[in-house]
Each structure stands twice: as structure tokens, then as C-alpha cells.
């Protein structure tokens with residue numbers, strides 16, 4: 001198997017993924033990014049869902065309804081029984097490399113609890129990805145504060161891009177934001193899409209967001225894998241699409257600490273085959289192609 005991306009450079013990281021509004025592909029971006037990171041570094045990753053109303057992480061990744069997560073953490077914390085060992089019982093194992101924590105249903109977390117939770121996460125995992133609540137939400141803000149990187153999923157809608165500087169929280173965290181232009185298309189049925197990547201990058205700079213912008217192309221195969229309940233398979237077994245190459249670049253950039261000091265190490269990781277056999281719901285179609 002390809003060796004991990006220079007393991008010595010990998011540091012502990014908490015990544016929050018968010019979006020200015022619903023339906024931008026935030027959860028799928030969080031899952032694919034986390035999966036690409038774990039594929040590159042060959043270490044466990046923890047996905048944390050904080051949205052009690054949708055529970056997207058569980059929906060995409062868990063094949064049973066037995067949940068573990070933030071409610072377990074809160075009840076341990078409130079009862080004074082929280083320890084690093086007890087924390088392990090708040091985490092649900094999906095496969096050898098992927099674990100999840102489901103959103104709270106019973107408790108309302110406050111910023112202090114979020115701070116304690118993130119400490120426990122950092123003690124137990126090198127990498128964690130938080131699927132936050134899109135828009136302007138107090139709980140998400142508490143997680144942004146504790147995160148090393150803030151991935152903001154955006155689209156090609158000019159009004160939306162122009163409104164980003166009005167989000168006080170994005171301005172506040174501008175130095176750790178990475179914008180991801182998701183479902184990107186430059187042409188449709190032979191026609192050029194007028195609001196291009198270059199213009200979007202210029203508009204973001206004009207608003208004071210100077211950090212790099214990444215694109216993830218619109219990819220029909222991703223929709224198919226979501227419908228086959230094989231979302232992990234999309235990253236683990238696919239290495240040729242433009243989306244996967246872009247995702248690889250984004251993950252490599254984040255693993256370097258999310259800065260431009262060093263050139264990106266563009267490593268195209270090969271799918272470790274032993275993995276997708278154990279991924280729940282791995283689509284037969286892709287598995288057969290791999291064989």
C-alpha cells in the first residue's frame with residue numbers, strides 16, 4: 001500500500017465543515033474529505049455530527065440505528081463520570097478507520113461543553129471532522145472556535161458569494177477558512193457558465209478572503225454512490241475522476257497545516273483494496289469493477 005503522506009508532517013487536527021446555507025453538499029464534502037485524509041495518512045478519523053434535526057453523518061455512514069455520540073458524552077460529563085476511557089464508549093465504530101459520534105437529541109451543548117468535548121476528541125484522535133449546522137448557528141460557532149481549519153462549502157451563486165463578508169463568523173475566522181466551491185461546473189451543454197472560478201476567487205479577495213479556494217467538480221458518480229449507500233466507496237475505490245484529484249489536493253493541503261509555505265505534495269493515493277470489502281453497503285458495481 002502507498003505509504004502514508006509523510007507521517008511526520010501530520011499534526012492533530014480538528015476540521016469543522018460548514019456552509020452559508022443548506023443543501024450545498026456540506027455533509028458529503030465532510031465525509032469525502034475525512035475519508036481522503038484517512039486514506040492518505042492511514043489513521044483513524046472521527047466524524048462528529050452536531051445537527052440533531054438531520055443526522056446526516058449517521059444517515060450516510062451507519063447501517064444500524066444504534067447510535068453513540070454527543071448525548072453519551074453529555075450525560076457522562078453531567079454525572080461527573082467522564083474519563084478518557086469512558087469517552088471511548090461515546091464513539092461508534094464504522095470500520096477499522098472510521099468512527100462517528102451522533103448529534104445530541106437530549107442535551108443542548110454550551111461552549112464550555114464543546115471545549116471539553118474537543119479536548120477529549122483531540123486526546124483520542126489525531127483527525128476529526130465536525131459536520132456543523134449550516135448558516136448562522138451558536139453551536140457551530142462554538143465548534144469553529146475550537147477548530148484548526150474551517151472548510152466553508154460554497155457554490156457558483158454570485159449573490160451567495162457577495163454575501164459572505166456579512167457573515168461575521170467567517171470574517172472572525174478568515175485566517176483558518178478554506179473555501180470549497182462544490183458541484184463546480186464550467187460548461188453545461190456546450191454553454192460556458194459565466195460565473196467562473198477566477199471571478200469567484202476575485203470576489204472573495206475583494207471581501208478580504210485571501211486564502212486559497214478549492215473546487216470540487218459536479219460528479220454524477222457521487223450521486224449514484226450516495227443512492228447505493230456506498231458513499232465511502234466513492235473515495236476509497238475511485239482514483240480517476242477530476243473530483244477525486246481535487247479532493248486529494250485539498251486533503252494534502254490541509255495535512256500540510258492549511259498553508260502555502262510548502263508546495264503541495266500531489267500524491268495520488270491508490271485505493272487500498274482490503275478496505276472497500278469492509279465498507280458497509282459498498283456498491284457491488286464498483287466492487288466488481290475493482291475485481
Ligand SMILES: Nc1ncnc2c1ncn2[C@@H]1O[C@H](COP(=O)(O)OP(=O)(O)OP(=O)(O)O)[C@@H](O)[C@H]1O
Pocket residue numbers: 019021022023024025026027028029054056134182183184216217218219220222223226
Ligand atoms: N460535487 C458533487 N457532485 C454531485 N453531487 C454532489 C456533490 N456534492 C454533493 N452532492 C450531492 O448533493 C446531495 C446533498 O448532499 P449533502 O447531504 O452533503 O448536502 P448538505 O449540504 O449536507 O445538506 P443539508 O444542508 O440539508 O445538511 C447528495 O446527494 C450528494 O450526492
Ligand SMILES: [Mg+2]
Pocket residue numbers: 026027028054056
Ligand atoms: Mg448535511
